[in-house]
Amino acid sequence: MLFMIPLNTRPFSMRENFFQDVYEVVRLIPEGRVSTYGAIAKYLGSAKSARMVGWAMNASHHIDDVPAHRVVNRMGILSGAAHFDPQHPMHTLLEKENIRLEGDKIANFKTLFWDPNEELL
DNA sequence: GGTTTGACGACCC
């Protein structure tokens, strides 16, 4: 139950690499909700930038239990859509969770936003 | 081992 201990308070010996920390947070995003690169970066400690979260997501393709489609940019825009498997587009995965879209944007982003800095201990 | 590269974000027009 690694997730019971806030990532940013774990002793160094318990920390995996940064990518694993990112994936663990992303796995906690509830179905039908979305989070952002910046919020996750902040939760993991401001030393790590939002760009690094994007980098981690880019490397998560082969990992099946990481709901990468639930991570969008701070405007609620699906900035990573181009990197998804064409057979399972980001838009489709989100709509499957009853998330409404307006083009490349989450329709009611503010209410669907899941912030680990508030939701997690 | 210096440079380039981003699925970013804050800030400024």
Add this chain to the structure above:
DNA sequence: AGGGTCGCCAAAC
């Protein structure tokens, strides 16, 4: 709303 700049930092080269 939309564009440009700058800070960010691990990987890839």
